Amino acid sequence: MGPENQGSKPSAQTPGAAAMTERPTSGWRPDGRLRRTRTPILDQGEPEAKRTEILRYFHDTWDLDEALLETLRYDESFRLRADPLRHPLIFYYGHTAVFYVNKLVVAKLVDRRVHPAFESMFAVGVDEMSWDDLDEAHYDWPTPAEVQAYRDEVRALVDGLIRRLPLALPITWHSPWWALLMGIEHARIHLETSSVLIRQLPLEHVRRHPLWEPCTRAGEPPSNELLEISGGEVRLGKPRAHRVYGWDNEYGERIETVAPFRAARHLVTNAEFRAFVDAGGYHEERWWTGEGWRWRSFQQAAVPRFWRREEDRYRLRLVTHEIDMPWDWPIEVNYLEAKAFCNWLAERRGEPVRLPTEAEWQLLCERHVPDDQPDWEKAPGNLNLEHFASSCPVGTFTQGPFSDLVGNVWQWTETPIAGFPGFEVHPYYDDFSTPTFDGRHNLIKGGSWISTGNEATRHARYAFRRHFYQHAGFRYLVSAQPAPAAVETYESDPLVAQYCESHYGEGAFGVPNFPAAMAGICLAATEGKPRRAALDIGCSVGRAAFELARGFESVTGLDFSARFIRIGAAMQEQGFIQYTRVEEGEIDSHHEARLADFGLEALRDRVRFEQADACNLKERYTGYDLVLAANLIDRLPDPARFLETITGRIVPGGLLVIASPYSWDEAFTPKSRWLGGRRVAGEPLTTLEALHRVLEPSFRPVGDPVTVPFVIRETRRKFQHSLSQVTVWERGQSPMMPIC
Numbered sequence: 204m205g206p207e208n209q210g211s212k213p214s215a216q217t218p219g220a221a222a223m224t225e226r227p228t229s230g231w232r233p234d235g236r237l238r239r240t241r242t243p244i245l246d247q248g249e250p251e252a253k254r255t256e257i258l259r260y261f262h263d264t265w266d267l268d269e270a271l272l273e274t275l276r277y278d279e280s281f282r283l284r285a286d287p288l289r290h291p292l293i294f295y296y297g298h299t300a301v302f303y304v305n306k307l308v309v310a311k312l313v314d315r316r317v318h319p320a321f322e323s324m325f326a327v328g329v330d331e332m333s334w335d336d337l338d339e340a341h342y343d344w345p346t347p348a349e350v351q352a353y354r355d356e357v358r359a360l361v362d363g364l365i366r367r368l369p370l371a372l373p374i375t376w377h378s379p380w381w382a383l384l385m386g387i388e389h390a391r392i393h394l395e396t397s398s399v400l401i402r403q404l405p406l407e408h409v410r411r412h413p414l415w416e417p418c419t420r421a422g423e424p425p426s427n428e429l430l431e432i433s434g435g436e437v438r439l440g441k442p443r444a445h446r447v448y449g450w451d452n453e454y455g456e457r458i459e460t461v462a463p464f465r466a467a468r469h470l471v472t473n474a475e476f477r478a479f480v481d482a483g484g485y486h487e488e489r490w491w492t493g494e495g496w497r498w499r500s501f502q503q504a505a506v507p508r509f510w511r512r513e514e515d516r517y518r519l520r521l522v523t524h525e526i527d528m529p530w531d532w533p534i535e536v537n538y539l540e541a542k543a544f545c546n547w548l549a550e551r552r553g554e555p556v557r558l559p560t561e562a563e564w565q566l567l568c569e570r571h572v573p574d575d576q577p578d579w580e581k582a583p584g585n586l587n588l589e590h591f592a593s594s595c596p597v598g599t600f601t602q603g604p605f606s607d608l609v610g611n612v613w614q615w616t617e618t619p620i621a622g623f624p625g626f627e628v629h630p631y632y633d634d635f636s637t638p639t640f641d642g643r644h645n646l647i648k649g650g651s652w653i654s655t656g657n658e659a660t661r662h663a664r665y666a667f668r669r670h671f672y673q674h675a676g677f678r679y680l681v682s683a684q685p686a687p688a689a690v691e692t693y694e695s696d697p698l699v700a701q702y703c704e705s706h707y708g709e710g711a712f713g714v715p716n717f718p719a720a721m722a723g724i725c726l727a728a729t730e731g732k733p734r735r736a737a738l739d740i741g742c743s744v745g746r747a748a749f750e751l752a753r754g755f756e757s758v759t760g761l762d763f764s765a766r767f768i769r770i771g772a773a774m775q776e777q778g779f780i781q782y783t784r785v786e787e788g789e790i791d792s793h794h795e796a797r798l799a800d801f802g803l804e805a806l807r808d809r810v811r812f813e814q815a816d817a818c819n820l821k822e823r824y825t826g827y828d829l830v831l832a833a834n835l836i837d838r839l840p841d842p843a844r845f846l847e848t849i850t851g852r853i854v855p856g857g858l859l860v861i862a863s864p865y866s867w868d869e870a871f872t873p874k875s876r877w878l879g880g881r882r883v884a885g886e887p888l889t890t891l892e893a894l895h896r897v898l899e900p901s902f903r904p905v906g907d908p909v910t911v912p913f914v915i916r917e918t919r920r921k922f923q924h925s926l927s928q929v930t931v932w933e934r935g936q937s938p939m940m941p942i943c
Contacts, residue, residue: 245372246444270414274522304322324821391655424472430466462684471533480507556680572661584609620645653674702744703782758811760811772812779797828858837864861930862928864927879893901934
């Protein structure tokens with residue numbers, strides 16, 4: 204099929220099916236319990252009964268995940284890129300298990316890794332900046348059998364932890380059990396996203412499965428009339444003490460006043476959207492936003508992605524097979540296509556047609572969907588896998604005068620996601636939401652047929668880049684109230700904003716800019732040496748990486764926190780950042796920093812930023828002439844491991860530059876793993892002495908240590924003033940020896 208049939212650019216080449224061996228099946232049969240799960244209530248019941256409930260919820264979640272991946276016919280099917288913008292499914296097969304281990308390590312519920320290489324390779328998914336920037340060149344994926352063996356080991360680990368971890372109710376945000384629930388609900392998110400990817404694989408690579416049989420109903424589509432809705436006040440967000448698990452972006456509170464509007468009775472059907480297709484909507488730029496037209500042109504899209512054109516008829520791709528087009532099922536498109544349809548329809552009707560906002564969807568839901576998961580006796584829509592393993596005709600499920608206010612397919616909104624007032628990141632997962640608070644991720648609401656657990660609750664807030672696909676469609680409305688403006692671009696996370704000021708701000712007390720000073724030391728130390736590639740590990744918001752580009756051909760900035768990395772990435776991509784600086788109390792000020800202000804604008808293309816764990820780096824981070832680790836080692840859970848493994852990533856003769864105030868803290872590093880600042884055999888061991896012990900087998904010190912001050916501004920009248928000791932080490936040829 205060509206691009207017009209696919210609605211997107213073709214993905215990876217498909218190996219010949221005749222040359223492949225079909226994977227065995229495990230004899231799955233439909234299991235009613237798997238189709239009736241409820242996210243646990245966390246403030247009621249007896250602890251041991253709740254433990255049993257969570258254990259069952261965990262295993263049901265795991266079984267659903269494995270049942271879905273049984274639809275892949277061959278081992279080779281796991282390695283295909285179903286979507287050019289996402290990893291192959293082998294990544295997601297490993298990712299859901301790896302997530303448990305990584306979060307249990309962060310929560311200090313386990314003190315060992317199961318498979319460090321896997322827990323690096325499968326750690327971070329894809330939320331790319333554009334539609335053409337996923338680099339697969341550095342991945343050597345394991346076999347499905349190897350991943351399955353790893354999954355079995357992790358399953359046993361988590362099972363044992365659930366059985367023995369002390370449990371007291373209520374389970375709250377601060378409870379160690381939150382990490383376990385986080386793993387379970389995360390796996391349920393990927394149940395859905397993996398089904399979307401399987402839906403894009405070549406048909407010869409998938410097979411039908413009794414648990415995933417679709418709806419067989421189809422008929423004439425109903426007309427879609429607009430219904431009058433009175434306005435009102437809507438309270439968004441849920442309280443911290445809510446009785447079921449939630450992701451960080453759900454908490455907080457914002458009150459919005461919604462003006463009266465008219466909303467479509469039904470979701471837009473395949474038939475209703477076909478009028479846009481037949482009118483040449485995919486070929487007329489005037490209907491599309493600028494972003495939308497760039498995407499459409501790049502993809503050469505002419506129909507929705509899951510449509511297949513065969514001569515004079517259409518078929519619809521489901522997860523495991525194709526069917527004749529059910530014209531009364533809801534259309535499934537990305538936000539850009541939905542918005543183009545609304546613009547087209549607005550001209551036809553002579554009215555301001557658009558998508559709902561989050562508040563408008565919430566108002567409809569509150570008025571017409573009385574119950575929420577887990578309280579309903581039966582899902583009030585095609586939701587939670589309780590009815591079908593596919594979409595179904597619109598109007599099958601009604602809520603008041605509307606159909607499908609929840610379920611069937613997710614519904615795109617006009618609202619870019621942002622945190623509510625009172626938003627906090629969870630310490631176990633600080634990059635779940637904040638990377639999406641960039642004005643480029645729009646909320647989807649209502650859930651789809653495969654949305655389970657937290658996804659099937661009213662407060663669920665998931666957002667995707669506007670060109671991404673989920674099982675998502677839309678409902679339109681007419682309102683005189685315009686769509687919301689783009690989300691506020693000023694970074695307001697207090698900690699991140701402090702580092703924005705530290706890296707790019709005006710400075711304080713005459714103390715030189717610390718990242719720039721560190722880069723200056725590095726450039727002076729490498730004078731006359733090769734300057735091909737540098738690594739800034741623990742780069743925070745990125746200033747030193749840009750400064751290193753003054754001398755190096757290529758600089759990679761890595762940080763464990765996506766909250767920091769996204770600032771560096773934004774600066775690299777657009778040349779500026781904006782952030783909010785606290786002055787005093789609730790008084791703040793807005794600031795903007797530009798690379799051009801520091802003479803760095805021309806160096807943007809030399810720098811890239813990625814999220815990574817310094818103690819568990821991917822193999823591809825290697826071959827560096829310089830590694831800078833500034834104020835990093837005393838914030839690592841295992842600094843000795845970092846030093847032992849960084850050697851092989853530096854070329855012989857290359858430099859390792861370490862800066863640290865040696866402020867050891869058990870909140871970050873167990874005392875048994877402090878490099879220094881402790882007593883060994885009753886005698887004091889300083890960190891500088893420990894660095895010599897651990898590094899000198901492979902490095903020689905270059906010059907004497909120097910002291911570099913740095914200042915972190917908290918408010919107008921409160922600053923942290925610290926002194927970092929800087930040591931420079933040149934790599935030789937000898938192997939590393941562990942610290943005593």
